[in-house]
Amino acid sequence: MSELIQRLLDFLDGTALTLNGQEVNFLEILTLIGTLAVFVAFAGFLRRRLSRLFSKLRMPDSTQNRLLALLFLIIMVVGFVVGLEIANISVGQLEALFTYEILIGEKSLTLAKLFYGFIIVVGVFILSKYAQWVIREQILYAFHIAEHTQFVLLRFFHIGVVTLGVLISLNTIGLGLTNLIVILGGLSIGIGFGLQNIASNLVSGIILIFERPIKIGDLVEITDTNIFGRVSAINLRSTIIVALDEKEIIVPNSQLITESVHNLTHYNSRFRVRVPVGVAYSSDVALVKKALLEVAHAHPRVLKAPMPSQKNVTAPFVRFISFGESSLDFELFAWIPDSFERFDIASDLHFMIWDKFQEYGITVPFPQRDVHFYSE
DSSP states (O other): OHHHHHHHHHHHTSEEEEETTEEEEHHHHHHHHHHHHHHHHHHHHHHHHHHHHHHHTTOOHHHHHHHHHHHHHHHHHHHHHHHHHHHTOOHHHHHHHHTOOEEETTEEEOHHHHHHHHHHHHHHHHHHHHHHHHHIIIIITTTTOOHHHHHHHHHHHHHHHHHHHHHHHHHHHTOOHHHHHHHHHHHHHHHHHTOHHHHHHHHHHHHHHHHOSSOTTOEEEETTTTEEEEEEEEOSSEEEEEETTSOEEEEEHHHHHHSOEEETTSSOOOEEEEEEEEEOTTSOHHHHHHHHHHHHHHSTTSOOSOBTTBTTOOOOEEEEEEEOSSSEEEEEEEEESOGGGHHHHHHHHHHHHHHHHHHHTOOOOOOOOOOOOOOO
């Protein structure tokens, strides 16, 4: 056991890398990592405490998130400095680490160059987000451009700005387009082996943006997966659908292309509600029809008159469907202006039909069976 411990100590005392002529062993690196882990745990504990305090002070969520993120960065910077001090790693060694050159073909890269390139990409990304907000608020809204068209224009603006930032970043790092082509060639091999789904979603996203089978704000229903909601965003890889309970459902774009999707608002947002009703065989069918039509005309969200511009949009009507086993079956058909309200309006009609049937003495039956016993 003592020999194993001695070997472990010898390993930790071994040189991990040499920076600026000074050796850094594994124990010093582990000490730095351990110190950072302690500060991360402390930052998490402090975040939970401050979140409760901010909530009691009724501070806005956006302000809370910014203050907590700033606090986390400060704690991590302090933890990194303390970790360097505890691990006995000098700033000169850290500078040597950032200027340590890695040869890629004829090009040499350093951590400092990679860091600068990363900062450029992040800065361009943030700038693009702010520029999109300015363009949307100051230009697109003023010209009353459709929401889906705004989304497409801003999406391509974002892609163009980020692409420009990536090219500037590559130039800063020292990599040219030739190196980028080599990297893309390697990615194409990865796509061929393991990224088929991602490639399929990207192509499907481009199809959704240009062909426009669904648009921002459309009410869609994916029958195979029982997803129903309004489209809030169409990205290159996935589409976000907001369900009735305000939960965001992230759907891969390939699913919207390959599966059956019911777009309830492709041309307009109107929807025809169907309310099936069964009454007793002793009921007056004319009175049943009258009651159902009165209910439909009494609801404020039901379209009361036919629309010449839409041939299928008619006034509410009733159909006598069938003679059922225990009931006479009717259906009430009524158009509503917004398909997103179909569940609420259908529920309202059910309540109103029940009250109307009580008023007119119309009975809603339940299945009945006669059992006959025969003695042998």
